[in-house]
Amino acid sequence: MQEKYQPQEVELAAQAHWQKTGAARAVEDADKPKYYCLSMFPYPSGKFHMGHVRNYTIGDVLSRFYRMQGFNVLQPMGWDAFGMPAENAAIQNGAPPAEWTYSNIEYMKGQLQRLGFALDWERELATCRPDYYRWEQWLFTRLFEKGLVYKRFGTVNWDPVDQTVLANEQVIDGRGWRSGALVEKREIPMYYMKITAYAEELLAGLDRLPGWPEQVKLMQKNWIGKSEGVRFAFPYEIDGKAEKLWVFTTRADTIMGVTFVAVAAEHPLAAHAAKTNPELAAFIEECKQGGVAEADLATMEKKGLPTGIFVTHPLSGEKIEVWVGNYVLMGYGDGAVMAVPAHDERDFAFAKKYGLPIVQSVGATIDGKEQVFSTDAWQEWYASKDSYCVNSGKYTGLAYQQAVDAIAADLAALGLGGKKVQFRLRDWGISRQRYWGCPIPIIHCDSCGDVPVPDEQLPVVLPENVSVTGAGSPLAKMPAFHECVCPKCGRPARREIDTMDTFVESSWYFLRFCCPDNDRAMVDERVAHWCRGGIDQYIGGIEHAILHLLYSRFWTKLMRDCGLFGEERLDEPFANLLTQGMVVAPTFYREDAEGRKTWINPAEVELSTDERGRPVAARLRADGQPVSIGGIEKMSKSKNNGVDPQALIDQYGADTARLFIMFASPPDQSLEWSDAGVEGAYRFLKRLWRIVFEHVSVGIAPAFAGGELPDGLKTFRRQLHQTIGKVADDYGRRRQFNTAIAAVMELLNAYARLNDDSAPARAIRQEALEAVTLMLYPIVPHLCEALYAELRPGHAAGEQAFPRADAGALARDEIELVVQVNGKLRGSIKVPTGADEGAIGAAAVASEAAQRQLQGGAPKKVIVVPGRLVNIVI
RNA sequence: GCCCGGGUGAUGAAAUCGGUAGACAUAGCGGACUUAAAAUCCGCAGCCGCAAGGCGUACGGGUUCGAUUCCCGUCCCGGGCACCA
Numbered sequence: 007m008q009e010k011y012q013p014q015e016v017e018l019a020a021q022a023h024w025q026k027t028g029a030a031r032a033v034e035d036a037d038k039p040k041y042y043c044l045s046m047f048p049y050p051s052g053k054f055h056m057g058h059v060r061n062y063t064i065g066d067v068l069s070r071f072y073r074m075q076g077f078n079v080l081q082p083m084g085w086d087a088f089g090m091p092a093e094n095a096a097i098q099n100g101a102p103p104a105e106w107t108y109s110n111i112e113y114m115k116g117q118l119q120r121l122g123f124a125l126d127w128e129r130e131l132a133t134c135r136p137d138y139y140r141w142e143q144w145l146f147t148r149l150f151e152k153g154l155v156y157k158r159f160g161t162v163n164w165d166p167v168d169q170t171v172l173a174n175e176q177v178i179d180g181r182g183w184r185s186g187a188l189v190e191k192r193e194i195p196m197y198y199m200k201i202t203a204y205a206e207e208l209l210a211g212l213d214r215l216p217g218w219p220e221q222v223k224l225m226q227k228n229w230i231g232k233s234e235g236v237r238f239a240f241p242y243e244i245d246g247k248a249e250k251l252w253v254f255t256t257r258a259d260t261i262m263g264v265t266f267v268a269v270a271a272e273h274p275l276a277a278h279a280a281k282t283n284p285e286l287a288a289f290i291e292e293c294k295q296g297g298v299a300e301a302d303l304a305t306m307e308k309k310g311l312p313t314g315i316f317v318t319h320p321l322s323g324e325k326i327e328v329w330v331g332n333y334v335l336m337g338y339g340d341g342a343v344m345a346v347p348a349h350d351e352r353d354f355a356f357a358k359k360y361g362l363p364i365v366q367s368v369g370a371t372i373d374g375k376e377q378v379f380s381t382d383a384w385q386e387w388y389a390s391k392d393s394y395c396v397n398s399g400k401y402t403g404l405a406y407q408q409a410v411d412a413i414a415a416d417l418a419a420l421g422l423g424g425k426k427v428q429f430r431l432r433d434w435g436i437s438r439q440r441y442w443g444c445p446i447p448i449i450h451c452d453s454c455g456d457v458p459v460p461d462e463q464l465p466v467v468l469p470e471n472v473s474v475t476g477a478g479s480p481l482a483k484m485p486a487f488h489e490c491v492c493p494k495c496g497r498p499a500r501r502e503i504d505t506m507d508t509f510v511e512s513s514w515y516f517l518r519f520c521c522p523d524n525d526r527a528m529v530d531e532r533v534a535h536w537c538r539g540g541i542d543q544y545i546g547g548i549e550h551a552i553l554h555l556l557y558s559r560f561w562t563k564l565m566r567d568c569g570l571f572g573e574e575r576l577d578e579p580f581a582n583l584l585t586q587g588m589v590v591a592p593t594f595y596r597e598d599a600e601g602r603k604t605w606i607n608p609a610e611v612e613l614s615t616d617e618r619g620r621p622v623a624a625r626l627r628a629d630g631q632p633v634s635i636g637g638i639e640k641m642s643k644s645k646n647n648g649v650d651p652q653a654l655i656d657q658y659g660a661d662t663a664r665l666f667i668m669f670a671s672p673p674d675q676s677l678e679w680s681d682a683g684v685e686g687a688y689r690f691l692k693r694l695w696r697i698v699f700e701h702v703s704v705g706i707a708p709a710f711a712g713g714e715l716p717d718g719l720k721t722f723r724r725q726l727h728q729t730i731g732k733v734a735d736d737y738g739r740r741r742q743f744n745t746a747i748a749a750v751m752e753l754l755n756a757y758a759r760l761n762d763d764s765a766p767a768r769a770i771r772q773e774a775l776e777a778v779t780l781m782l783y784p785i786v787p788h789l790c791e792a793l794y795a796e797l798r799p800g801h802a803a804g805e806q807a808f809p810r811a812d813a814g815a816l817a818r819d820e821i822e823l824v825v826q827v828n829g830k831l832r833g834s835i836k837v838p839t840g841a842d843e844g845a846i847g848a849a850a851v852a853s854e855a856a857q858r859q860l861q862g863g864a865p866k867k868v869i870v871v872p873g874r875l876v877n878i879v880i
Numbered sequence: 881g882c883c884c885g886g887g888u889g890a891u892g893a894a895a896u897c898g899g900u901a902g903a904c905a906u907a908g909c910g911g912a913c914u915u916a917a918a919a920u921c922c923g924c925a926g927c928c929g930c931a932a933g934g935c936g937u938a939c940g941g942g943u944u945c946g947a948u949u950c951c952c953g954u955c956c957c958g959g960g961c962a963c964c965a
Binding site: 046048049051079086087090091126162171172173175176177221222224225228229231298299300301303304305310333337346352391432435437438439440460483507508509512548549550551552553554556587588591605670671672673674676678680682683685686687690692693695696716735736740742744745747748749750751755758768804824825826828829830831834860865866868869874875877878879 | 881882883884885886891892894895896899900903904905906907919920921942945946947956958959960961962963964965
């Protein structure tokens with residue numbers, strides 16, 4: 007055995023060994039329980055960042071752990087290869103997006119292999135390959151025929167200078183990121199997937215996902231946003247015709263407090279009023295400015311203008327004026343809302359601003375005191391549902407629910423509405439006016455309309471050799487692509503040039519991993535094998551909590567309802583979900599005279615600290631001059647605070663990178679980068695190597711096989727087996743890897759203090775080191791593979807069963823209990839393991855610490871918590 | 881603005897079901913080894929206090945024998961908001 011730990015050598019040898027033995031190959035095997043361990047596949051942006059390394063390390067640790075637990079593990083990897091960055095790169099450097107993407111994939115695959123992840127590369131897929139997306143197109147045509155895909159107008163960001171549609175990300179402060187032009191809203195035809203048809207099931211299904219974090223389920227629940235309320239109409243007359251203005255409300259009990267109605271700028275009523283009202287027309291035009299992102303809409307100043315059109319209150323018969331409000335969204339419900347300024351905070355502010363009437367219609371009694379309403383300032387209780395109607399005619403006195411029931415019944419009797427369940431969830435618009443995506447398989451025919459591409463003509467292949475300019479899709483300029491004949495009537499027709507949202511590819515890739523080689527079907531019976539009961543573990547960033555995870559759940563249900571899973575009823579794709587936190591790092595910058603910041607990478611900065619280790623100043627290594635210290639933020643290109651995993655691997659090896667990442671914080675919390683921490687991880691691996699080296703150089707011994715031990719060795723062996731139990735629990739149940747590592751470190755600290763070279767001690771050392779290398783194997787597999795082969799020549803760590811705690815080693819005959827007086831720690835006592843509560847309490851009261859506090863008096867109460875403490879109340 | 885998280889030593893963190901706050905590590909300080917340095921090993925260390933003791937888990941309240949943990953309110957930081965992936 008070599009004396010010095012040489013990570014590069016050790017790692018390449020281990021990787022060669024795994025490759026030779028096909029250790030990561032997953033073959034369907036009915037004799038073993040399966041474990042499908044999936045990490046979110048990456049976008050091939052060029053090179054990996056630390057977030058990826060963290061994600062895939064967690065997946066690899068679990069994969070290796072479950073393999074040692076006897077499972078048949080599938081851990082696949084692929085590429086989410088369509089997307090905007092490839093087009094942006096193409097605009098910058100002229101290379102076609104396909105070429106850029108494929109070369110990134112090649113480089114990044116090498117990085118993953120160098121990190122030693124046990125991935126089954128025979129199942130690799132890339133979503134930009136026709137053999138992948140043809141099935142997406144195929145399913146799209148099925149859904150189109152079933153009416154689950156439909157076409158309607160949708161609102162997009164339009165850059166009037168570049169003449170192109172912009173993503174929300176490309177709209178910065180209301181302007182196009184390249185042109186700087188003010189962005190406008192524009193209505194264009196788009197294809198939608200009817201996710202709302204599955205709203206109820208997507209909501210109810212959350213309750214059947216015990217392996218998901220509560221946080222994620224709650225976010226999805228609120229996103230779907232089921233609310234029970236009343237949809238009703240305000241009748242009105244226009245050009246002599248009777249019409250109805252529909253609204254939805256969850257506060258029908260406040261209906262007698264309605265003082266105006268607000269409609270969206272795009273509402274037909276607004277357009278009608280604008281015809282004769284230039285001021286209103288100008289306002290509607292103004293509302294078109296800016297992007298479509300909800301965060302922007304919700305934070306902008308609330309503005310409105312009256313239309314001069316009046317509708318009739320359905321219950322009071324009063325005339326109510328219709329306003330146009332920039333805060334009313336056409337995409338939600340009916341694009342109109344009833345306004346009750348007295349009982350809705352936003353309506354209150356709006357009414358105050360424009361001098362509209364505020365009429366109280368519900369009251370509340372808090373702590374027996376009837377609350378007094380005043381229009382001077384908003385008060386919390388105005389919007390409370392713990393209320394009763396006032397000034398509300400026949401409804402006066404009714405509590406919230408009674409009032410809603412009575413009002414809904416009366417509206418229904420008038421034929422003007424009734425109770426309704428409403429979802430916040432909207433249908434999923436999947437059309438993208440971009441080139442680098444999966445072509446939408448539709449042909450537009452002047453006589454037959456929108457015709458899906460027949461199966462035998464699939465896939466609609468995306469031409470790869472194109473030049474991208476940023477102004478419109480290159481496909482529009484390629485007659486060879488878009489000129490075609492109608493599959494129905496045979497006349498000349500146009501092929502759709504929009505592509506699909508890239509969320510579509512990522513909504514089913516995990517199913518295709520089961521059967522990537524099938525060229526005759528989208529999925530086959532191997533899906534049932536690997537996905538039975540759901541994918542056993544899915545790991546990815548918390549930023550995907552809603553969209554990706556909701557769309558994937560939806561697509562799985564679509565595929566199920568298209569009969570693609572046969573007898574197997576796969577309702578939910580992911581049985582267990584682990585959402586990892588972000589990787590963050592300190593930021594450093596310099597400011598020029600105009601206040602523009604230049605961000606400096608932490609690797610180029612030298613930190614100086616005071617005598618207690620607090621950072622006080624930072625300077626640039628290159629020139630020795632000071633730089634400013636910024637906050638700790640998510641690693642990003644814009645803040646230049648990313649740490650390149652490759653540099654880390656080159657310097658310390660993959661195992662150090664893996665250990666640091668798993669030790670620095672629990673997986674679901676954010677992880678702060680620290681060079682010193684990396685150094686510490688490396689030091690620990692060197693120490694482990696040296697400990698094994700010292701043991702092996704004396705000569706390996708047979709591991710301890712039972713028998714009596716002196717106290718010191720007995721205590722150490724108890725700690726060893728406690729550690730084994732804890733580590734298995736941390737890996738398998740708690741998913742808390744940092745504490746598993748800490749427990750092994752503690753064990754090794756105790757090992758170093760053993761100071762005993764007797765024959766029994768050597769046997770215990772052998773037992774401990776074998777267990778330690780197996781326990782750490784999932785995290786630092788290369789190193790442990792090498793060390794285990796030294797401890798047990800001819801055996802591979804990865805092929806061993808995970809160690810089991812020996813119950814006999816855990817037994818003890820005396821335990822220590824804490825003695826508290828009035829909840830404060832005052833001392834401790836030792837009692838026999840099986841002592842009863844009365845005896846323990848008496849021993850605690852008799853203890854010196856308790857007597858000092860009691861000063862001869864008697865305790866008021868003695869609380870014994872078995873195995874923990876005794877609290878004496880005096 | 882709305883929804884969801886988080887806030888504990890100088891730093892990353894631990895405390896698993898309401899029961900010893902700060903395990904393990906980093907940085908720091910001291911010592912051993914060394915001609916010296918690096919590496920390595922050993923020790924110290926929440927804050928105040930000589931000590932006894934007191935205080936301490938963002939802040940203010942509450943429940944409890946006992947609260948980092950549960951409840952109410954406030955502040956700050958982060959994620960998502962439907963065309964970034």
